[in-house]
Amino acid sequence: MELNVTGLSVARGGIPVLEGLDFSLRAGEALILRGPNGVGKTTVLRTVAGLQPPLAGKIGLEREAMAYAGHADGIKTTLTVRENLEFWAAVFGTGDIAAALAAFDLIPLAERAAGALSAGQKRRLGLARMVVTGRPVWVLDEPTVSLDAGAVALFAQAVRAHLAGGGMALMATHIDLGLTEARVLDVAPYRAKAPAHDDFDGSFL
Amino acid sequence: MKALLVRDIRLAVRAGGGFGLGLAFFLIVVVLVPFGVGPDNGVLAVIAPGILWVGALLSCLLSLDRIFALDWEDGSLDLLATAPLPMETLVTLKAVAHWLSTGVPLVLASPLFALLLSLPAAGYGPLALSLALGTPALSVIGTFGAALTVGLKRGGLLLSLLVLPLYMPTLIFGAEVARRGAQGLEFGVPLAMLAGITFGTIALLPFASAAVLRVNLR
Known part of the structure; x- marks a missing residue:
């Protein structure tokens, strides 16, 4: 399996932000998107997703x-951690959440209402969802926000396990995850030059 | 599919989910009306079908903006959009969950509320029947409105303005069924019209709701 993105141009709010983006990912590879705030990393990820x-x-x-x-x-704050994950497992048709709970050290928190979690714990729950999806390409937007050093290591470990299983990961992040094998792509040079939709119709797109 | 339905109903029943809110609102409307128009049973019996239907409509409206707004705020809507559920299925399930948590309680409680407005006993059955047939349309149309206004801050008022005119056909035929039933008249024709409206909206509107939701998620 291979993800080949060719000549990708993306727009946010009708304004082109990045154009001519090319990259490819093979099974077992990770790619990190870098670039200043507002350059369009999130837009690229949303488009790819x-x-x-x-x-x-x-x-x-x-x-x-x-x-x-x-x-x-x-995350639904009135459901427990287990109920949140079980819901996504059922939606994606995978069913088993034990591995996801273990990967992000959520087993002690499984029966707690998600509303009672700290920001970092919520983030871990959100990332554990990626494990239960069972899908080959993880598209992650700033996955390490509000995670402490230990949780970042857990996350890097989960990504490695995913890659080792033939998965791929595409992420936008500013911090060093310790994923030395991941390639880095700076998207700043792909900034869109002139607005493509400056006509009347374009303003409604 | 079942998981989404179970989750939505579970969320509605748990703290802050708003289950029973519509029912309580319905009760208050029905209790307020006799204070407004006076305790004359004859007058109340005449206006009861209309009041009950308008009350049902308004209490249904009350919980519409929750259909998508909560999932939008916490990001689940984006995640559901990338899930292996077609958007049409998603909006249909959302409408079903809304109906189960709002419409069904209204149907079940309607004979009791009819008693409060001294609707003739002969009208209880037709009233419940018309609500049972009509409230699914209210939920499906409401889901369309909610999909149109998702992502707007304080979109609730706009949602009401968009949805209430679309509720008119359902209201007209639903109230007509209840009125004719209460007077002991034959109500087959308005009932058939009501059923037609409901099944028509169920068949067509999910596609429109899914389309506007896709645009709104961009």
């Missing part, structure tokens, strides 16, 4: 291969 259509270019894989984790964790 299939949440918005690209302006131009192709994403080689179907959206069914992608598991996306954005800035928000999608």
Whole structure:
């Protein structure tokens, strides 16, 4: 399995932010997107995950291969940690959450209401969801926000396990995860030059 | 599929989920009306079908903005959109969950509320029947409105303005069934019209809701 992104141009709010982006990922590889705030890393990730259509270019894989984790964790505060994960496992048709709980050290918290978790614990729960999706490509947007050093190590370990199983990871992050094998792509040089949709119709897109 | 339905109902029943809110609102509307128009049983019996239907409509409206707004705020809507559920299934399940947590309690409680408005006993059955047939349409149309306004801060008022006009056909035929039933008249024709509206919206609107949701998620 291979993810080939060719000539990708993406827009946010109708304004093109990045254009001509090319990269490819093979099974077992990780790619880290870097770039200043507002350059369009999130937009690229959302486009790759299939949440918005690209302006131009192709994403080689179907959206069914992608598991996306954005800035928000999608946690229901009135459900317990176990119920939250079980829901996603059922939606993605995988069923088993034990491995995900263990990977992010959530077993002691399993019966606690998610609303009673700290920000870092919530983040771990949000990342544990990636394990239960069972999908080959992890698309992660700033996955380490509010994680402490120990949890970052747990996360890096989970990503490594995913890669070792033939998975792929595409992420935007500013901190060093200790994933030395991951390639880094600076997206700043791909900044879009002129607005493609400056006409009347374009303002409604 | 079942997991989403179970989750939504579980969320509705747990703290802050708003289950029973619609029912309590319905009760208050029904109790307020006799204070407004006076305790004359004859007058109340005449206006009861209309009041009960308008009350049901408003209490249904009360919980509409929760259908997508909560999932939007905590990011689950993005995640659901990338899940292996078609968007059409997602919006249909959301409407079903809304109906189960709002419409069904209204249907079950309606004979009791009809008693408070001294609706003739002959009207209890037709009223419950018309609500049972009509409230699914309210939930499906409401889900469409909620999908249109998802992501807007304080979108609730706009949602009401968009959805209430679309509720009119359901209200007209639903109240007509209840009125005719209460007067002991034959109510087959408005009932058939009501059923037609409901099944039409169930068949068509999920596609529209899914389309606007996709646009709103970009």
